[in-house]
Structures are given as structure tokens and as C-alpha cells.
Amino acid sequence: MTIRVLLADDEPLIRAGVKAILATDPEIEVVAEASDGHEAVELARHHRPDIAVLDIRMPRLDGLGAAAELRSTLPATAVVLLTTFDEDDFVDAAMAHGVDGFLLKAADPRELLLGIRAVAGGAAYLSPRIAQKVIARSGNAPTVAAARRRVETLTDRERDVLALLGRGLSNADIGRALFLAEATVKFHVSAILRRLAVDNRVQAAIVAYEAGLTRGDSPAR
Template sequence: MIRVVLADDEPVVRFGVKAVLATARDIEVVAEAENGSEAVDLVARHRPDVAVLDIRMPRLDGLDAAGHIRERHPDTKTLVLTTFADDAYISRALGEGAAGFVLKTGDPQEIIAGVRAVATGAAYLSPLVARRVVDQLSRAHPRPAATQRIAALTAREREVLGLVGAGLSNAEIAARIHVVEGTVKVYVSTILRQLGVRNRVQAAIIAHESGIIPS
């Protein structure tokens, strides 16, 4: 069972997200928070697998909360609920270690997919958010820059990076390329080091920018 702490300052949104997650038999919302500070406290109390955080919340916003959770409770992964109006927060969210982005107004099933993905250690970008993120980052870092960054990777490492960008977990990647999961972990660690990024989401962004996501 994937245990979730859900944080959003809008009761209607909280109710809706909780109702969506309740349709998944393998997901349980163990606590709800109205602000980021409360979310951090609830994570400390319940030690969930995933914290689903709205970006804009009082007292402590979702990105600061994600940073605190990453530092204090690294076993809890964070999934950020975002809107198209939140572009300015994207780079900051990546820096705070968010494992995924899901659009509030997108397909409700993406929330379930995002929770499942980040719970297994994978990065997750809902398709619309991924395109928005790539468009924004490409204005500052054009596509050729991303292509140059992956040039030093081996063909196998580029294949693994593409699968990371597609949201696959280490176990799923291992099954896809017919190696053991430990080998994938080594590949991912090498890729992060070679690209100079801190987490799988940042690596996934580069995969999207460079156009290597498998179809």
C-alpha cells in the first residue's frame, strides 16, 4: 500500500484529489494538510511514501515544504500539483528535489500514475507539464544545449535516460533492457553525475529537451 500525505489549502481541491486517489486500491491518503508547515509535520508523524503538495499554500509553500521533506525525510518522495500559471516555480521545484509534476486540471488518472511512479523512485512529468517545462527551459537552454549534454553518454546510458524521461522506475527499466535492477541503479547514478544534475526529474527534463523519449 502506498501511503500518502496530501496538502492543499483549498478544501475542494483536497477533496477531489483524495477522491481520485481513493479509486486506486494500492493508494491510501493517511493525512491531509492545509499548508506546507502542517504537511512537513504530518510527514514526520506518518512517514508516508509520497507527499502530494500544492505549490501555493500559506505559511510554507509547497516548494519549501518539499525541500524540508527532502532534507529531513528523504524516504518520502514529493509530487507537486501545479497549474500552467506556475511556470516561474519550475526551476525552484527541481532544486527542492520534487520527484514529479502533475497538472491540477489534467487527467485525474495522471495523479494516480504520478503517485505510483514517484513511490517507486521514478520521476514523473504529466505530458502537458513536461511540454510546458521543456518549452520554458528551452528558452533559456535551447535544444542544442541538451543534445550536447548527452553527447558524452554511451548509447546504453542514453537509452536509460530516455526511459527515465518516460517515467519508468529502475525495475521497469531493468525489465525493458534485460538487465538486473542493480545495473540500472549504476547507470542512473552515472547519468546524473555526467549530466551534473541532482535528481531524476532534472535528468528527465534533459531527456525531453534532447528528444530521446522512446515512442
């Protein structure tokens, strides 16, 4: 199955470089390119891509604004933010906008392909550097305690699913790992989002990181 991607970045050289990396995967096709957020939204409405890869800092409408527009008007299009900036405020804002992935331009090209494929498979994906920042920030005892209290509201099976979701696995991969039908995994994921009071898989993954599930820790049950 071809993964149809819209790519938006105001720097032509960056756009060309990312497009060249994506072109190395025969199952990924860049169907449209934009140089600002407004153009990205308009092209997305026309092409209906599977994934919109958006630079955070763009003229007229930045990546966060474009992400918000796409989440409200094209919910079937996943959103991945691509940036050179990894400050906490960008990460927090991206999470609040319900993005499906967050990648750094300075990352290994293989990470870009891995992130696109993960998101196309229905998974949330955070660059390992972003994940490390989340984990480091969650070293604060009150934050960890709060995350673990939230995780305690889940059933044992839901905790198993959340742990794998936090590691970037798709529903299909989680099903294979836990010997569950994909439809059953979807049911568990919906229940997890509801119980944790989060809007999307990325926010659920953050809770998994903070509670220690992705590191093999065992929250009190």
C-alpha cells in the first residue's frame, strides 16, 4: 500500500532533502509540496494525503496552526511535525494540537522513514531525542507519581497495550505481540484514551513514558 505524503517547509533545500529521503522508500509517495501553512492546508484538502509532514516554523501559518486546521477539517490525515527545534514548549504545543508524530530534522534519515511508516500504521511516533526529554522531565517525583496514578486506573491488559503504544507500535504490531485481534487492540486503545482523559495516542504515549511503562518499570497495581 502506498503511503501518500504532503510535505510542507518554507526552505526549498530542506524540502528537497526530505523528499529525496522519502523517495528511497518505494511505498512512500510525496503527492504535494507546500512552502507555508496556508498552502499546506489547501493542498491537503485537495489531495487528501495519508500524512502531512509540516515544518513548525513557516510563514503566514506555522506548522502548529496548520496542524490544528488539519485535525479539525481532515481528521483522516495524520500530522507529523518536523523541526530543528526540540525545546519543551514546542513539544508541549505539538502534543496539545494532537499531532501523530514529532521528528527532528537533524535525526538520522532512517528515523524519518521509520516515523512515517509508524504513523501510517496508526502508531504515535516521537523522535528518540524527544522521548529522552520527556523521560528526563518526568524524573520529577510528583510528575511520575501522577502518571502512575493515572495508569493504575487501567486494567492489566490495557497497561500492556499502553506500554507497547508508548514504544511506537501500531495496532497491528500490538496485536501480534499480545496475540490479540487488531479490532480488540483498537477497543483497548479507545478505552485507554478515555480512562487517561487524553485526546490521542501521542498524549497517551507521554503518560506511558512518565509512568515508566516504556522502560519496563512496574507501576503499582
